[in-house]
Amino acid sequence: MPLQLQFVTSAKRHVDLPTSPGEVAFVGRSNVGKSSLINALANRKQLAKVSNTPGRTQLLNIFQLPNGATVVDLPGYGYAKVPGREKAGWQRMIEDYLLDREALELVFVLVDGEIGPTKLDVQMLIWLRENGVPHTVVATKLDKVKPSKLATRKKELAKGAELDPGDVMWVSASKGTGIEELAKHVQMLLTV
């Protein structure tokens, strides 16, 4: 069953988000496939795109399930065209959210399955670990990995993220692989 997500609002700071009885968040570098994944989970073509209209990409976007629980789409990090000062602002926004958001149950850290964890992804994972923020790694774009290379790639990606291969969830938003399983996992976490 797709997640019945409705877009609620965008906010610059986590304190401006509506309160929630339970929440999960998605984070990843820009272009990792985050919008595509959220759309696939909800089985809606344009849901996360709403938030991708210019000016909204740098905000926290919140979506709600019928039971009131919420999903937050965090701004993509590492966008090359953003100047240093603005980058620091983004980082602050994301970190403040991750440290202070009471409703937050789990953060899904998206890593590009085709290219593996980037330096920024590794930094994010270390930071989450050091700060005790519960998280799960989701590798995207599974369909881009050749079947003959998949076993090796799964091992490499997990190693790069300092995880066991069994701890990484693999998805393809394009093909729908792993989407049902991830949607179930989110639903289970957000049973309030």
Ligand code: GDP
């Ligand atoms: P975001 O910046 O993280 O929100 O990334 P998008 O969802 O906009 O995706 C970035 C690019 O990757 C787009 O060109 C998507 O079409 C592509 N993409 C996203 N998910 C997949 C996938 O599962 N498979 C393939 N082959 N391409 C994908």
